Amino acid sequence: IAGITQAPTSQILAAGRRMTLRCTQDMRHNAMYWYRQDLGLGLRLIHYSNTAGTTGKGEVPDGYSVSRANTDDFPLTLASAVPSQTSVYFCASSDSSRENTGELFFGEGSRLTVL
């Protein structure tokens, strides 16, 4: 693994189903983020984690949950998917020593369609 990896890259899901998007990084970054990207809108922060063991809510957290059991992994769970959660989801990480630069490293994205 080099960088940040997301899985699956694409998924079609029936409404009401539970879904977990996986995110793993091998850069030992302390901060990790989940964004959703929708056409015509800027990236919107769902949840974040500044360090292993802690998480926080972003701009659009409803319907989503996260956990950060260790430095490398930051899964995003949709407990009961709804069509409005159809989107492209990006996981990102940053190194706190470089946090002032705001340089985020993004995964390749997970395209989720909820029918």
Added chain:
Amino acid sequence: GQNIDQPTEMTATEGAIVQINCTYQTSGFNGLFWYQQHAGEAPTFLSYNVLDGLEEKGRFSSFLSRSKGYSYLLLKELQMKDSASYLCAVKDSNYQLIWGAGTKLIIKP
């Protein structure tokens, strides 16, 4: 509320110069960032400005005026591979990134 404005779409010619503007209204300011995003791909970091002035990095330059709440990204000697969306983002007083919707740049031969 917090707001980042940038044009939705711009068109330019290969070899030319293009300037993509970004204006912002945020609660505090801790830096402005530009990212490039090719269609179907992840955003990648381009530049960072926290002080007024111009930051140059090869063919790309980014300018900031904090008093005007304004930035631009200048791309010189345009190449076809520069066709992408360019995202402006501002870090607010809580160190949260606020993102613009992005400017889709179309390069024509």
